[in-house]
Amino acid sequence: MSEQATGMMLGDAHSVLAHYGENVFSIKTMRNYLSEAAYSSLLNTICSGSNIDEKIADEVADAMKTWALEKGATHYTHWFQPLTGATAEKHDSFFSPDGEGGVVAQFSGKELIKGEPDASSFPSGGLRATFEARGYTAWDPTSPAFIKEAESGSTLCIPTVFVGYHGEALDKKAPLLRSMAAVSEQICRLGKLFGIEAEGKRAYATLGAEQEYFLIDEEFYAARLDLLQTGRTLFGRKPAKHQQMDDHYFGSIKTRVMEFMYELDHELWRLGVPAKTRHNEVCPGQFELAPMFEELNLAVDHNMITMQTMKEVAERHGFVCLLHEKPFAGVNGSGKHNNWAVCGPDGKNWLTPGDNPHENAKFLTMICALIKAVDTHADLLRAAVASAGNDHRLGANEAPPAIISVFLGEQLSDVIEQLETGGATTSKAGGTLQVGVSSLPELPRDATDRNRTSPFAFTGNKFEFRAVGSNQSCAGANIVLNTIVAEALDGMCTKLEADVADGKDFNEALQTLLSAVVKEHKRVLFNGDNYTDEWQEEAAGRGLPNLKKTPESLDRLLQDNVIEMFGKYNVLSERELKSRYEVYAEEYDTTIRIEADCAVTIARTQIVPVSAEYQAELVETIQGLESVGVDATATRELLTEIAGETAKVLNAIKTLEASSAESDVVEVRELTEALRAPVDRLEALLPDEIWPLPSYAEMMFMM
Numbered sequence: 267m268s269e270q271a272t273g274m275m276l277g278d279a280h281s282v283l284a285h286y287g288e289n290v291f292s293i294k295t296m297r298n299y300l301s302e303a304a305y306s307s308l309l310n311t312i313c314s315g316s317n318i319d320e321k322i323a324d325e326v327a328d329a330m331k332t333w334a335l336e337k338g339a340t341h342y343t344h345w346f347q348p349l350t351g352a353t354a355e356k357h358d359s360f361f362s363p364d365g366e367g368g369v370v371a372q373f374s375g376k377e378l379i380k381g382e383p384d385a386s387s388f389p390s391g392g393l394r395a396t397f398e399a400r401g402y403t404a405w406d407p408t409s410p411a412f413i414k415e416a417e418s419g420s421t422l423c424i425p426t427v428f429v430g431y432h433g434e435a436l437d438k439k440a441p442l443l444r445s446m447a448a449v450s451e452q453i454c455r456l457g458k459l460f461g462i463e464a465e466g467k468r469a470y471a472t473l474g475a476e477q478e479y480f481l482i483d484e485e486f487y488a489a490r491l492d493l494l495q496t497g498r499t500l501f502g503r504k505p506a507k508h509q510q511m512d513d514h515y516f517g518s519i520k521t522r523v524m525e526f527m528y529e530l531d532h533e534l535w536r537l538g539v540p541a542k543t544r545h546n547e548v549c550p551g552q553f554e555l556a557p558m559f560e561e562l563n564l565a566v567d568h569n570m571i572t573m574q575t576m577k578e579v580a581e582r583h584g585f586v587c588l589l590h591e592k593p594f595a596g597v598n599g600s601g602k603h604n605n606w607a608v609c610g611p612d613g614k615n616w617l618t619p620g621d622n623p624h625e626n627a628k629f630l631t632m633i634c635a636l637i638k639a640v641d642t643h644a645d646l647l648r649a650a651v652a653s654a655g656n657d658h659r660l661g662a663n664e665a666p667p668a669i670i671s672v673f674l675g676e677q678l679s680d681v682i683e684q685l686e687t688g689g690a691t692t693s694k695a696g697g698t699l700q701v702g703v704s705s706l707p708e709l710p711r712d713a714t715d716r717n718r719t720s721p722f723a724f725t726g727n728k729f730e731f732r733a734v735g736s737n738q739s740c741a742g743a744n745i746v747l748n749t750i751v752a753e754a755l756d757g758m759c760t761k762l763e764a765d766v767a768d769g770k771d772f773n774e775a776l777q778t779l780l781s782a783v784v785k786e787h788k789r790v791l792f793n794g795d796n797y798t799d800e801w802q803e804e805a806a807g808r809g810l811p812n813l814k815k816t817p818e819s820l821d822r823l824l825q826d827n828v829i830e831m832f833g834k835y836n837v838l839s840e841r842e843l844k845s846r847y848e849v850y851a852e853e854y855d856t857t858i859r860i861e862a863d864c865a866v867t868i869a870r871t872q873i874v875p876v877s878a879e880y881q882a883e884l885v886e887t888i889q890g891l892e893s894v895g896v897d898a899t900a901t902r903e904l905l906t907e908i909a910g911e912t913a914k915v916l917n918a919i920k921t922l923e924a925s926s927a928e929s930d931v932v933e934v935r936e937l938t939e940a941l942r943a944p945v946d947r948l949e950a951l952l953p954d955e956i957w958p959l960p961s962y963a964e965m966m967f968m969m
Contacts, residue, residue, distance in 0.1 A: 282535060289337065289413040290538035291330055299329035311407050315447070315468060318407055323375025330411055331360060331373035334422035337413045342373065344381035344403035345423040347438045348388040349849045351739050353570050354428075356383045357421055378424065379405050389852070391845030393434050400431045406439060409567045412537050425567055434842055438741035439563070441838050445748035446471060446562055448835035449608065452755035457611045459762050459772065460628055467611035471748055473565035474728070476556040477572055478547055478600035478736050480588040481523060483969055486960040487586040491868055496857070497590035497737070498655070500865045500938070501873070501945045504596045505963035509549045517546045522969055523553070526583040530555070533575050539568045549598040550966040559605070559728075562748075566740045569602070573737075585969070591735040592658035594962055595942075599659035600736035604743050607728040608632065608751075618727040627776065630685070634783045635758060636729060637672055637682075639750040640722055641790035643831075644670035645811045645822040647722070647731070650746040652819035652850065654857040654935075656735035660814070666721030666732045668819075669805045669812045671792040673720035679793055686784040688777070719796035749837050758783070815932060816854045823847045855931045862938045866919055872958040873945050874919075877912045880952055881905060908951050914944035 287294070293312065297305055304322040311318050318326075334342065343355040358377075364370040381403040386394060394401070403426035411424045428437035435441050453469035487493050492500040519527065527544050534541040543556040555576075557568065573589055580587040592599040607617045614625070616632045640647065647670050651660075660668045674682060717723050721733045734743045758779060765775035789808040794801060805812060813819040822828065824847055832838040838846070884905040891898040918941035925934050949957055 282532070285532075286535045287538040289415070289536045291333055291411040292538060293410075295333060296329070299333055300325060304329075308407065315408060318379065318405070320375065320379075323379055325375075327373045327375045327378035330378065330422065330424075331371060334411075334413065334420075335360065335371060337420055337422075338415075339413055339420040339422045341419075342377075342422040342424060344383065344405070344426040346383075346403050346426045346428040347570060347739060347741065348428055348436060349391070349438065349846065350389060351438075351737070353574065354383070354388070355421075355423065356381070381426065383428075388428075388436060389849040390430070390436055391848030391852075393436060393841060393845045394430055401428060401436055402431075403428050406443070406563070408443075408561075409564050410538065412571070434839070434845075438739050438745075439566075441745050441842070442566060442741045442748075443563060444837045445745045445752070445835070448752040448837060449748040449755075452752045452759060453608055453616070454611050455759045456628075456631065456755055459759060459766070462610065462612050464611040469608060469610045471562040471744065472559045472607045472609060472615075472728075473562045473740065473744065474557060474559040474605040475565060475569045475734075475740050476554055476603040476605070477569065477576075478552065478554045478602065479576060480549075480552050480593050480600065481526065481580060481585045481969060482551060482588060482965045484581070484584050484586050486965045486968075489960050491872075492861075492864055493586075493588070493593070495864045496861050497588065498593045498658075498861075499595065499962070499965075500861060501868065501942055501949070501959060502595065502962045503946045503949045505961065505966070508597050508962070508966065512548070514546050514550045514552070515548045519544075519546060520969060522583065526579060526585060527553075527555075529582070530576060530579045533579055534572060537568075537571055537575070539572055539575075541572070547598065547600075549594070551969065552598060552600065559607070562606075562744055566744065569740050589737040591653070591655035591737060594966070595658075601659065601732060602734040602736050602738065602740065604731040604734045604740055604747075605725070605728045606731060606744065606747055615727055617724075617729065627773075630681070630780065631758070631776065633674070633678070633682070633724070634685075634780045635751060635754040637790060638758075638783050638787045639747075639754040640670060640672050641787035642754070643746070643750040643828075644790065645813060645819070646746050646750065646828055647743070648733070648811065648813045649819040649822045650743045651733045651735060651738065652813075652816040652854075653735055653738060654816060654854050654861075655737055656733075657814070657816055659735065660733060666719060667796050667802075667812075668814045669796070669802070669810055670721050670733070670790075671796065671805065671810065672790050673717040673723035673793055674791060675717075675724060675793065678724060679791065682784055682788070682791070685777075685780050686788065688781055717793065717796075720792070721796070745837060749832060749835055752835050753831050817851070817932065820847055820851050820854070858931045858935045858938070859927075862922055862925070862934050865938050865941050866922055868959075869915055869919055869941055869945055873948060874912060874915060876956050876958055877908060877915075877948055877952060880956060881908055881912070884908070904951070908948065911944045911948050911951065915941065915948065918944065 293309060296308060300308065304325045307319045307322050308326055310316065340361070341357040341359050343357045345353060345355050348354050360371040360373055361369040362372055383401055383403060388401070406425045406427055409425035411422055414421045414423050427435070427440040427443070429440060430436050449471060450469040454464035454467065457464045457469070490499065492498065531541050531544065540558040540560065541555055542558045543554070545554055546552070547554050555572065557565070557572070559565070560568065576587045576589070589600065591601070607615050610616045616628055619629050620626050648668055660666065721731065723730045723732065731743055731747065734740060761779055762772070762775055766772055789810065792801065802812065813822070823843060829840050829843055832843050833840060884901060888898040888901050888905065891901065918937070922937045922941055925937060949961070954961070
């Protein structure tokens with residue numbers, strides 16, 4: 267733990283106020299290091315998303331360097347997010363020889379704006395050949411630079427996009443920024459139809475990403491090869507008590523965990539991450555951190571920083587932070603609830619029911635656009651969260667199913683049903699609703715309950731997409747969400763503009779359009795329990811896709827309408843989209859095969875030997891009992907059962923090893939699970955003191 271963090275933890279709230287954001291080159295900090303002209307120009311770039319004025323680049327770079335040196339930084343790095351799903355960085359020193367036997371600290375505008383890391387070893391899905399090494403990082407001024415500290419020094423991290431020699435996106439940030447531009451354009455277009463001044467303004471999406479995670483003692487982690495190599499337990503029996511009593515959720519936080527959370531919050535606050543809420547989650551050993559809402563691009567960057575900081579702080583407290591979606595079988599997995607909303611050119615959240623009918627009409631138009639977007643591209647949303655880890659989670663315990671449906675709540679659903687028939691005038695909350703822009707009702711705030719089984723739920727002033735995996739970048743899901751909403755709004759605006767041009771009253775045109783949208787796309791609405799078998803059957807009858815596995819989900823990326831949509835809104839070209847398919851399909855395949863190899867290694871070198879040794883002990887015990895005339899039937903039956911399960915383990919190993927690189931990856935996963943079954947049964951039969959792996963009970967409860 268750094269001395270600074272220790273001081274903050276021992277201090278009072280005033281020290282938090284004093285140190286909040288101290289490691290961020292924020293707008294507030296910039297003012298102290300830049301001339302008024304440079305500050306105004308850079309602020310305009312940040313707020314409007316316009317290109318940086320190269321005339322001020324050197325001044326900004328020098329200011330950033332001066333601030334970083336004061337913070338103890340010796341190096342800088344262009345911090346980017348390649349298709350690995352993690353972050354990447356190459357460090358360069360500020361210092362160069364001065365020709366007189368000393369050194370001078372230098373950092374130019376050119377170095378700030380553009381870097382050139384080697385691109386050949388990052389996954390590109392065919393966009394780059396191995397021998398084509400050139401790749402470029404370009405500064406994203408809308409996300410502030412920050413200081414990353416270590417015991418021996420600090421590094422200035424500059425958020426950037428990562429592109430290839432011909433400008434193709436090799437990362438997650440570039441298409442995210444493009445998708446944000448696409449949805450901004452369509453929301454501003456809709457704003458003009460509502461008479462909202464949008465010239466020279468922009469709209470933007472906001473995000474609050476709730477992060478779930480597990481903590482286990484580092485001693486247990488080090489003793490489990492499966493956790494070390496795959497991030498999840500490939501073997502392990504559920505303990506007698508796990509989460510059935512519902513006593514961990516929101517329960518009193520253990521002292522050791524609380525100390526970790528204190529430091530985590532303070533470290534995040536210093537980096538400008540607005541960590542807000544912390545609590546125990548459902549499963550023992552599982553927790554959650556929720557931040558405040560921010561503009562989408564910054565929120566995604568902050569979530570990546572949060573995941574890395576969690577791991578680093580956990581180590582300092584003797585923990586390991588597990589971000590895998592399903593580290594333990596049979597209990598809750600971990601997700602990342604993606605709370606998405608949009609702020610229009612009027613500066614208001616358009617997913618908040620307004621205080622007047624005009625705003626209410628705008629709100630219901632956005633609701634209908636989202637219904638249309640999700641119904642049209644439910645399969646694409648599923649593909650956006652597809653991964654080997656998330657396949658274990660979706661549809662199990664607290665996680666939403668692979669069927670993507672929309673929850674609106676009883677009151678809003680009633681209004682939508684009235685819209686379908688031509689106009690909403692009453693509310694289940696009571697009374698006649700105010701009529702204004704059209705026959706659209708005024709809605710109270712927080713007009714819904716929460717449905718934790720729904721993958722896409724309206725929760726009062728935002729939509730919560732609950733299917734994102736805990737280990738995933740939020741960028742992928744939001745690239746899709748932004749783009750499909752842009753497409754839905756584009757179609758709706760085109761229709762409204764044409765109707766108005768033909769002389770039709772706007773309010774009547776809007777009413778007719780919303781009614782048509784609801785009629786066409788209402789099949790995606792569902793307020794019930796998404797976990798039930800009845801919903802699976804009903805969803806199939808409605809024609810909703812149910813893509814349970816990653817391979818079939820990823821195939822949807824290659825559909826002609828998907829390629830056309832991403833290309834139309836300049837989010838991903840056909841080559842860029844197909845490259846993502848290749849990268850994610852290969853990642854899935856590789857993950858499954860690593861898990862299979864790891865399972866075989868553990869079973870063959872750890873499980874089978876201890877079972878054989880214990881069987882030998884039982885043979886001696888049986889012989890000893892019988893030699894003195896004692897009935898050894900029960901012991902013999904135990905030996906037979908253990909021998910039988912061990913034989914199943916050996917047969918499963920043989921079958922799994924026989925699967926080749928050409929074997930279907932889904933089959934390999936099934937064979938790995940088939941190996942798990944007899945191993946877990948052996949854990950219940952062999953003495954605890956000889957079992958070679960830390961148990962679920964130890965890992966979940968001993969901290």
